[in-house]
Amino acid sequence: MKIDVNGEPVELSAQATLAQLIDVLKQDVSGIAIAVNQTIVPQHEWDQYLLQDRDSIALFRAIAGG
């Protein structure tokens, strides 16, 4: 299954949840928000949310700013 994460193609060999994807990408889960196909998926759903082929994932993090 091929998905897009922040503009980068990512290949997943098997079914994966959002939580598993974050793990694979080695991202710290604190302070992040995720939108799949422009819809925000709340954190409590990441464990159950199954990714589909061609999904476009946008991962955002809170960073320094004024």
Add this chain to the structure above:
Amino acid sequence: MLKIADKTFHSRLFSGTGKFANPSLMTDAILASGTELVTMAMKRVDLNRADDDILRPLIDAGVNLLPNTSGAGTAEEAVFAAKLAREALGTHWIKLEIHPDPKYLLPDPIETLKAAEELVKDGFVVLPYIHADPVLCKRLEQVGCQAVMPLGAPIGSNKGLKTRDFLEIIIEQANVPVIVDAGIGAPSHAAEAMELGADAVLVNTAIAVSPNPVAMAEAFKQAVRAGRMAYEAGLGGVSHAAVASSPLTAFLDEPVC
């Protein structure tokens, strides 16, 4: 004490987290400033680079977090950014910031009003960043914003209160807290804003880019306190002509009656 929506603040100095040389310096400066609220931005993660972890030190510092919608050019983008921020940080507070022009970073009033209305309806505590437009401030108050954040001068310009006359009008007319945000370049500017009656100020660049941010943060802390104390004590009237402080007698000639 300053009350905004569901929070109370002892410090009337709010701080940004941007432009610091490193997270450790940022944390030290924030602690020195005595601030109880700091802003953050939202950014798409670069999968190939690890971002500096600034969230952990901020949580440890015990400050309130105010995410902003910087990067949004329209109301729609700002609403999306606000919802992302709410998810990421677990706060319903948002600094609404929409400035599509990169040269002056002046906030778009129309998109801001539109986004504010929608976000308030969605349960956000909205702190809109805007020009010092008294009419716009009233409109934002009417749609439910819990404070207004008029600018002193363009972001990062350090020019001070270029909008002073209009800040005075806003402060006079506002029924919500007024937080002067952007352009404050020196502690004297912050004190000036507080003397005018502003409820708080937000400072980022002036502290972060100082060669000694920790000392500068302390200086701002004192300036904000001094300005507020002066405002509460009551400032003297301003006159064109002199008003004597000492008796008006020629020194050696006339006795004092």
